[in-house]
Amino acid sequence: xxxxxxxxxxxxxxxxxxxxxxxxxxxxxxxxxxxxxxxxxxxxxxxxxxxxxxxxxxxxxxxxxxxxxxxxxxxxxxxxxxxxxxxxxxxxxxxxxxxxxxxxxxxxxxxxxxxxxxxxxxxxxxxxxxxxxxxxxxxxxxxxxxxxxxxxxxxxxxxxxxxxxxxxxxxxxxxxxxxxxxxxxxxxxxxxxxxxxxxxxxxxxxxxxxxxxxxxxxxxxxxxxxxxxxxxxxxxxxxxxxxxxxxxxxxxxxxxxxxxxxxxxxxxxxxxxxxxxxxxxxxxxxxxxxxxxxxxxxxxxxxxxxxxxxxxxxxxxxxxxxxxxxxxxxxxxxxxxxxxxxxxxxxxxxxxxxxxxxxxxxxxxxxxxxxxxxxxxxxxxxxxxxxxxxxxxxxxxxxxxxxxxxxxxxxxxxxxxxxxxxxxxxxxxxxxxxxxxxxxxxxxxxxxxxxxxxxxxxxxxxxxxxxxxxxxxxxxxxxxxxxxxxxxxxxxxxxxxxxxxxxxxxxxxxxxxxxxxxxxxxxxxxxxxxxxxxxxxxxxxxxxxxxxxxxxxxxxxxxxxxxxxxxxxxxxxxxxxxxxxxxxxxxxxxxxxxxxxxxxxxxxxxxxxxxxxxxxxxxxxxxxxxxxxxxxxxxxxxxxxxxxxxxxxxxxxxxxxxxxxxxxxxxxxxxxxxxxxxxxxxxxxxxxxxxxxxxxxxxxxxxxxxxxxxxxxxxxxxxxxxxxxxxxxxxxxxxxxxxxxxxxxxxxxxxxxxxxxxxxxxxxxxxxxxxxxxxxxxxxxxxxxxxxxxxxxxxxxxxxxxxxxxx
Numbered sequence: 001x002x003x004x005x006x007x008x009x010x011x012x013x014x015x016x017x018x019x020x021x022x023x024x025x026x027x028x029x030x031x032x033x034x035x036x037x038x039x040x041x042x043x044x045x046x047x048x049x050x051x052x053x054x055x056x057x058x059x060x061x062x063x064x065x066x067x068x069x070x071x072x073x074x075x076x077x078x079x080x081x082x083x084x085x086x087x088x089x090x091x092x093x094x095x096x097x098x099x100x101x102x103x104x105x106x107x108x109x110x111x112x113x114x115x116x117x118x119x120x121x122x123x124x125x126x127x128x129x130x131x132x133x134x135x136x137x138x139x140x141x142x143x144x145x146x147x148x149x150x151x152x153x154x155x156x157x158x159x160x161x162x163x164x165x166x167x168x169x170x171x172x173x174x175x176x177x178x179x180x181x182x183x184x185x186x187x188x189x190x191x192x193x194x195x196x197x198x199x200x201x202x203x204x205x206x207x208x209x210x211x212x213x214x215x216x217x218x219x220x221x222x223x224x225x226x227x228x229x230x231x232x233x234x235x236x237x238x239x240x241x242x243x244x245x246x247x248x249x250x251x252x253x254x255x256x257x258x259x260x261x262x263x264x265x266x267x268x269x270x271x272x273x274x275x276x277x278x279x280x281x282x283x284x285x286x287x288x289x290x291x292x293x294x295x296x297x298x299x300x301x302x303x304x305x306x307x308x309x310x311x312x313x314x315x316x317x318x319x320x321x322x323x324x325x326x327x328x329x330x331x332x333x334x335x336x337x338x339x340x341x342x343x344x345x346x347x348x349x350x351x352x353x354x355x356x357x358x359x360x361x362x363x364x365x366x367x368x369x370x371x372x373x374x375x376x377x378x379x380x381x382x383x384x385x386x387x388x389x390x391x392x393x394x395x396x397x398x399x400x401x402x403x404x405x406x407x408x409x410x411x412x413x414x415x416x417x418x419x420x421x422x423x424x425x426x427x428x429x430x431x432x433x434x435x436x437x438x439x440x441x442x443x444x445x446x447x448x449x450x451x452x453x454x455x456x457x458x459x460x461x462x463x464x465x466x467x468x469x470x471x472x473x474x475x476x477x478x479x480x481x482x483x484x485x486x487x488x489x490x491x492x493x494x495x496x497x498x499x500x501x502x503x504x505x506x507x508x509x510x511x512x513x514x515x516x517x518x519x520x521x522x523x524x525x526x527x528x529x530x531x532x533x534x535x536x537x538x539x540x541x542x543x544x545x546x547x548x549x550x551x552x553x554x555x556x557x558x559x560x561x562x563x564x565x566x567x568x569x570x571x572x573x574x575x576x577x578x579x580x581x582x583x584x585x586x587x588x589x590x591x592x593x594x595x596x597x598x599x600x601x602x603x604x605x606x607x608x609x610x611x612x613x614x615x616x617x618x619x620x621x622x623x624x625x626x627x628x629x630x631x632x633x634x635x636x637x638x639x640x641x642x643x644x645x646x647x648x649x650x651x652x653x654x655x656x657x658x659x660x661x662x663x664x665x666x667x668x669x670x671x672x673x674x675x676x677x678x679x680x681x682x683x684x685x686x687x688x689x690x691x692x693x694x695x696x697x698x699x700x701x702x703x704x705x706x707x708x709x710x711x712x713x714x715x716x717x718x719x720x721x722x723x724x725x726x727x728x729x730x731x732x733x734x735x736x737x738x739x740x741x742x743x744x745x746x747x748x749x750x751x752x753x754x755x756x757x758x759x760x761x762x763x764x765x766x767x768x769x770x771x772x773x774x775x776x777x778x779x780x781x782x783x784x785x786x787x788x789x790x791x792x793x794x795x796x797x798x799x800x801x802x803x804x805x806x807x
Contacts, residue, residue, distance in 0.1 A: 002058065003027055004048030005035055006091035008103075014047050014090065016054055017061045027061070029076060030069025034062040034104055040172055043103035045094045047076055070098055070363060075380045078414050082378075087780075087787065087799045088403040096403055097378045099356040101178035109140035109171045110159060126150070127158050131167060140171055179352045183245045187232055188215035190242040197238045202231050207240060217248075249357040252345050264301050264451065269293075273445040274305040277421060280443075281309055281385060286416045290392075290433050291425040293447030294686070295657020296454060296621075299425045300330075302447070303388045304337050306423065307369065311341060315385030316368040320407060322394035323615050324349045324373050328596035329603070331371060338369065346372035346379055349592055374399060374407035377414065384418045387411045391618050392424035392433065393650055398804040406802060427657055427688075428650040431699070434692055435706035450660075457628065457659045457666035459684045463675045464632075476571050481629045481669045488627040489579050489608060493664065495627040497572070497611045498655045500635045501564045512555035517547070523760040529566060529587070540762045568631060569611050576609075584612035617655040623662030628655055633672040633680055640757045641806050642704045645679040649691050652683035703749075703772070705802075711771045711783045712803040715753065716764040716796050723795055727753045727767045730790040730797075734769060737782055748773040748782050757807050764796075768806065 001024050004014040017035055019027045027033070027046060035044045036059050043065065071079065083093035095103075112134035120128060133149055134141060147155055162168040189210050199207065206225060210216060221228045235241040266274065273291060280287035293299045307317045321330060324347040334343060344358040344367045361367045363380040370379045374397050377387075389397070389411045397408040408424070415422035424433055424442070436442040450456065462478045469475050477485075488495045510516075518525050519537035526535035528546060536543045549556045569583045582588075584598050595615075601607050603622060610616060630652060637648045652670060659666030672680055682691035700707050715730070717723025731753040738748040749772040756766035769786075773779040780801075787797050 001027065002050040002053050003033070003046050003061065004050065005033060005044035005061070006047045006089075006094055007035070007037060007042055007044040008091045008095035010089050011091060012089060015044070016050065016058055018053065018058045020060050023061065023064050026064045026067075028069055029073055030066075030071040032065040032070070032103065034065060034174075035059070036062060040106035040108075041104070041174060042106055045091065045098075047080075047090065047094075065104065068360065068364065070359065071380045072363070072382070074418070075378075078410075078417055079378065081413060081417070082405055082410055083403070085780075086403050086405050086801050087783065093403050097375075099179065099352060099359050101352045102180075102356055103177055105175045105177075107142055107173045107175040109142055109173055110134060110146065110163075110168050111138070111140035111171055113167055113169055124158070126152075126155070127162055130155060130158055130162060134168060179356050181247050182250055182353065182357070184217045184219065184248050186215050186217055186244045186246050187221060187241055188244065190239055193240045194238065197240055199235075199238075199240070200231075203235055203240075206231055206235065210241065215244075217246075249361065250351070250354045252350055252354050252358075264298065266301060266305070267298070267449070267451065269447045269449060270298050270302050270305075273302045273447065276443070276445055277302070277306040277423065278309050280421045281306065281313075281315075284385070284419055286419050287421045287443060288412055288415065288436075288441065289421065289423050289443045289445050290429055290437050291423050291445045291447070292429050292688075293425065293427060294450060294456065295427045295654065296450040296456075296661055297427070297447035298451045299390070299447060300333065302445075303390070303423065303425065304334075306386055306421070307338070307388070310385045311338065311368060313385075314368075315383050316365075316381035317370070317386040317388070318376065318379060318381055318384060318411075319369070319371045319388045320376055320390065320397070320411060321371070321373060321618075322391050322396035323618050324595060328599060329620065334369070334371060341369055342367045344370045344372075344379070346370060346376040348373070348375070349595070351592075374405075377407040377410050384414070385420050387415050387420060387422040389422065389424045391426055391654075393426045393428050393430040394618060395647070395804045398802075400800070400805060404798070404800045404803075406804070409802065428653045431646055431692060431695060432706040435696070454660060454663075455665060456686050457656055457668045459656060459668040459670060459686070461675050461680060461684050462669060462671045464671050464673050467671075476568060476631065477575065477629075478669070478671050481671065482575065484627050484629070484667055484669055485576065485609075489576065491626070493626040494602070494605065494607070494622065494624045495609050495629065496616060496625055496655070496658050497568060497609065497629045497631060498614070498617060498651075499565050499568050499611070499631040500613050500651070501632075510550035510553065510555050510558055512557060513550060513553035515550055515552040517551070517558075521761070521763045523758050527564060539758065565611055565613060572609060572611065579608040580606065581609045581611065582607045584610060584616050586613070589615070614651060617651055617658065620658055621661050622658065625659050625661065626664050626666045628659040628666065628668045630655060630668070630670040630672075633670050634674055637672075637674060637677060637679065639807075642699070642702070643804075645677070645698075646691075646695055648677075649679040649683050649688075652680065653686070653688065656683070656686075703774075708772050708774045709776050709779055710803060711779055712800040712806065713769040713771070713783070713786060714756070714798040714800055715767040715769065715790075716761075716798075717794050718764055719794055720765040723765055724767070726790070726792060726795040727769075730786060730795075731769055733789065734771070734782065734786055737785055738771075738778075747775055747778045770806075 001019040003017055003019055005017050006014040029046050029049065031046050033044050033046055034041055041062060079093060079097055080090060083090045112131055129150060133146060163170065232241060291299055291302060310317045331345060344362050346355060346358060362370060365382045370376055370381055389408050392408050398406045411422050433442060437444045460480060462480050464474060464478065467475045467478045485495060516525050517535060519540065519542050521542055522537055522539045524537060524539055526537055529536050533546050534543045535546055550558060565583055565585045569581060572581055582598055589595050602610050605624060633648060633652060636651055637644055656668040659668055670680065674680060678694055679691065715727050734750045738746040738750050740747055751770040751772065753767045753769045756768050759766055771779055771783060783799055787799060791797050
């Protein structure tokens with residue numbers, strides 16, 4: 001028996017191994033195996049079973065690491081499709097998809113040899129220090145540990161010299177996984193226990209308890225009998241009880257105490273949407289639906305009705321949201337609606353042990369309803385019948401590191417492979433989704449009215465070019481927004497202020513020499529974080545204390561420009577010292593559960609004003625919010641991206657929709673330096689259809705998506721000159737290979753190479769080559785050729801298929 005093993009390395013194909021006789025009964029697709037790989041032992045994933053070898057010199061697998069598969073053959077087909085489409089090695093993709101921290105890893109340790117007879121005076125000082133460190137630990141030390149102890153530069157060359165001199169050797173060890181199955185000790189009555197054993201009163205109580213229960217965990221006994229260990233030990237000696245172990249599943253601590261779910265009577269539009277979804281679910285065939293409903297139109301109730309139908313008929317459902325901040329409120333509503341149904345939550349804020357347990361229970365069919373952020377699209381749900389992608393337009397569904405996948409797009413692919421129904425819901429659908437409806441690929445469902453016919457908020461646009469304070473400086477808060485905030489707080493209502501930029505000031509500037517304080521590793525300015533008294537880079541996390549003088553000319557007239565959420569919070573507290581304010585951005589939500597705590601406090605009216613970045617614009621439902629302020633609508637509008645207008649419209653429409661969810665009317669104030677831009681004017685009038693028509697005309701004239709497809713080659717090098725030469729050569733190759741054999745226009749349009757908008761990140765110089773075509777096969781074929789031929793020791797190439805960002 002032979003198996004195909006995918007390993008977490010950049011290899012295009014899996015490797016063939018033989019299965020020794022003792023392991024043949026348990027070598028199944030979806031299980032992990034420990035395999036020899038060169039001099040190391042690595043964890044791999046069984047992705048195929050063969051009757052005979054397809055290569056020579058096949059080695060044996062060492063161990064099967066799972067009793068049950070972590071994924072099925074159907075799941076593997078989906079994972080393989082995703083890895084292929086996004087040009088990512090299958091082994092690395094599986095490593096990302098499966099729960100983290102569960103693999104055995106090979107750990108190379110450096111051990112000092114007996115060097116008592118060897119003169120060490122001739123060794124460089126650095127090598128002497130390494131030997132002293134290693135001699136202090138006879139079991140050896142890893143490279144990373146040694147490097148951390150000797151922090152003055154790389155030590156790999158010194159270690160190699162010591163190994164060559166036979167002063168140090170290396171050992172390959174296995175490092176245990178961080179996450180394992182959790183077990184508890186179980187106490188039960190022993191089989192054939194003596195009937196005449198003399199027992200104390202306390203021992204009799206425990207025996208009687210076990211006779212009723214059959215068995216009990218040690219935590220359960222402790223809760224019932226307090227300090228019980230000595231008593232159990234005596235019973236064990238007398239042969240009355242026996243000890244064993246059983247697995248226990250870890251559970252999430254997602255908060256469950258937000259307000260009770262309201263009973264809602266579906267309106268005619270909702271009923272029509274639900275009936276269409278139920279008809280599709282009954283047919284058990286692939287169906288892709290775009291549910292376009294204005295903010296507050298009750299899309300969630302439509303989702304719930306479809307989920308109810310699936311669960312009642314024994315199927316599985318997957319509910320995706322773009323941000324983990326949405327899950328606490330949503331989870332509570334789901335728990336209220338589906339009482340008695342076990343629910344798995346999968347996102348990055350969930351502990352790895354909980355995620356591992358949830359994953360295995362989902363795969364076994366013990367949990368049929370999964371809620372999560374983008375990575376949950378890979379959850380191994382058996383008999384998957386329904387996938388919901390809420391806020392389907394949101395760019396957070398696109399991962400921009402490692403495997404650069406779109407969970408929104410993969411949800412459609414997975415539904416097709418599973419013959420399931422996928423519902424893409426949004427108040428501001430992605431323009432590609434609208435285009436797919438027009439081409440007949442998606443079914444259109446519409447919710448044109450808010451529940452209970454509540455009105456959409458009134459929107460006022462403020463031209464910030466004429467908003468200046470007494471010193472002639474531009475204001476952070478316009479007069480109109482300040483007046484509206486005063487009115488809102490006097491009426492004991494709540495408000496939301498949106499600014500998609502964190503920090504205090506955007507950058508620091510020296511007027512004497514013209515220097516803007518920038519990151520030494522990246523081509524970006526440093527952002528002031530006032531509370532920490534630091535300047536920080538939001539790309540590489542470089543930080544430095546805020547200087548009192550210019551580091552270039554030593555001038556002391558440093559000026560601050562721009563406003564971030566931290567400065568906005570400071571400004572609010574000075575203007576409205578009596579109100580309760582909270583800020584929600586990446587700086588305030590790093591701790592586990594921080595999203596939930598902030599939203600819970602806001603829901604309980606313990607916060608009057610919530611300030612935040614785009615994480616506050618998505619899907620939240622707070623009935624007491626009657627004012628929404630957009631501090632700067634221009635932040636997204638000025639990005640170097642053909643989607644800038646679409647994203648601006650979506651952000652404005654979505655954040656506006658957070659207001660007026662209750663019985664009171666709401667007001668939205670949008671501050672901008674571009675009050676006549678069509679995206680802002682259409683958002684002011686809640687005119688999604690008008691915006692889409694205008695945007696489609698522009699996209700078609702430029703042959704941008706949805707009228708074409710794109711792949712972005714992200715190129716980087718530590719050596720700017722050598723990297724630029726290789727980038728130019730790659731661009732020439734791309735143009736040669738993209739030529740039409742018949743002499744017409746190129747099948748694939750090659751744009752670039754050009755320097756990336758952020759030309760350097762983490763000391764790597766960056767360029768881009770953009771490939772564009774309406775022929776998807778030609779597009780992917782060219783990209784594959786380029787990455788195979790262009791990857792060198794100097795130049796790193798990353799492919800971003802269907803890119804959502806060009807920064």
